[in-house]
Amino acid sequence: MRNIALVTGREYQSRVRKKSFVVMTLLGPFLLAAFYGAIIWLAMSDTQSSEQKNIHVVDESGLFQDGIKGSSTIHYSVNPRGGDTSAYDGTLMIPATFSIDQPKGARFLSAYSLNIVEQQTMEGHLEVAIKEQKLIRSGLRKETLDSLKTDVAISAAIISGGEIKEDNSAVNAGAGFVGAFFIYIFIFLYGVQVMKGVAEEKSNRIVEVIISSVKPFDLMMGKIIGIALVGLTQVFIWIGLSTVLIAIITPIIASMGMNPEETAALVQGTSGGVAPGMGMMGALFQLDFLTLILGFLFYFVTGYLLYSAMFAAIASAVDSETDTQQFMFPITIPLIFSIIIAQSVVLKDPHGELATLFSMIPFTAPIVMMVRLPFGVENWQLVLSMIFMIFGFIAITWLASRIYRVGILMYGKKPTYKELIKWMLYKG
Structure with a gap:
């Protein structure tokens, strides 16, 4: 554990001190706030009378x-x-x-x-x-x-814990897909950083010196956890700054084209008396953000740990970063498949059997469950999905470490899938 902590600290400090990290960490919330402001402005422009x-x-x-x-x-x-x-x-x-x-x-x-x-x-x-x-x-x-002309409008609501909350499927789908999209991007962004770090150390033969004092498993886990902490640091800063910026710009933008009653309704999350487009904004404010944020953090961390272990195993098995491409496609298939499932299955029936099934599979759960969360998920399904994610991460990390310990010191040979399986089955 001590060696893992040392490697983790080294990875974390070396990355958070980079100018690129500081720039993206500070720039990200402003881009997110600008995106959010654009959504409000577009919603208002749809509801306000445009030039006839x-x-x-x-x-x-x-x-x-x-x-x-x-x-x-x-x-x-x-x-x-x-x-x-x-x-x-x-x-x-x-x-x-x-x-x-x-x-x-x-x-x-x-x-x-x-x-x-x-x-x-x-x-x-x-x-x-x-x-x-x-x-x-x-x-x-x-x-x-x-x-004979009759206009009919049906408003949806959810009964939860004796309370009735307004529901909007478009808002739920949008919130779920935003969270799923960020998880998808972050898994690739930080997972590829793990892969590049391992490949760089191996190609420079630095790893031979490190392995003399640190076990391969400790080195792999330290690198994975260190980059995970970098990602969490960035995400927490983004969430904090974005919340402050959004809280500032929401009433400013809303008051530009709304009367005081409508502005108050938007900020408080009520939609009565507000035009349909702004009603969607009211429904957005009624989402259970605590559950969504906690769910996002859990599935981001566990999804990253699961996939980054595979990225590390790939990088350790080849001699250069360019050789990793042959093994990248099988890893990216589940993530791409998750997006397809979320669009074609989850949105049509978020509580159906297929949606529930894919939200339990560790490879697809980070994306599929994140899309399902705004629609409301039964507690037992959420707990079971989290348990499967934890066990899935442990199992994949164990298998990846067995590839890592053999491949990290092997040079001059491009392994096949058959050889990778043999490495996983080696005893010791």
Whole structure:
């Protein structure tokens, strides 16, 4: 244990003193806060009335003389051909051949390129107008037609511990994927650092001197734990600074385009009286951040320890860093597969059998369980997943150490998968 502590301290101190570590540690929270601020700004821009476009409609078919119902973003003015059109943003031409049964030939003319959203919105408005014309032609009065239109909205809520909490699947999915994405990135980022460190020491023959006084297992574990502590230091600083920055920018950005009641609702995490987009922000504030942060830290640490042990074993088995590529793909497959499973299975049914199964497998649990957490996971499933992660890390580390002890002093030979298995089975 003493040797592991010495190697850990050496790895930790040598890395936290680097300028790149200091720069990224301080820069990261500002980037995260800027990203968060952009989300709030986009949510507000969706809910606030954007500049309404005035469309001049030339209806030669005579079908829409009573007007076309627009929206908050597009207003239609049905006028005959000619006249001053400078006050309009474009002209919608409806030819005489345009009919209810053959609605073809409509054309939009403007000085700017029509984007996809605007085109789909205008097409939707015309479709609604044509549908109304067809219903009226079938004998329905306009008053009857209007009475048939009904807007229905269902709000989701979760009953937990006798309390009712608002639920939003989009917010849950977003929060889960953000956590899973960071775990995915951190595992690769710090795992590759372990691999590069081992490969560099082996190629420079420094490891031969170190092994004379430290056991291979102690060296491997010290390097893994040291870089893990570097990662945790960075993550804790990021969480602390990001929390402070987000707490500062949230009311500032929100107050730019909201009245005081809406701003208070956003900061307090309530969505009553706030527009739908800001309601999502309210749902975001109602997430169980303590569980998410603790879950993130656990799965980040255990996932990193599991994969970094394999990265260290790979680096010890080859002579140079370039030779590690042949063994990298099998290790990255579970992580990539986890992302695919999270997108195709977990989001559709976060409590289904497949989602539960992959959240128990140590190789996929860090990603899959992180995506499931915001949706609510039963306690026994979470505990069982954590137990499997701990045992999985111990088993993989033991197997990796058996490869490491043989490969770290072997030069001039590229091992095969068969030889790696033999190294794991060596006695002693």
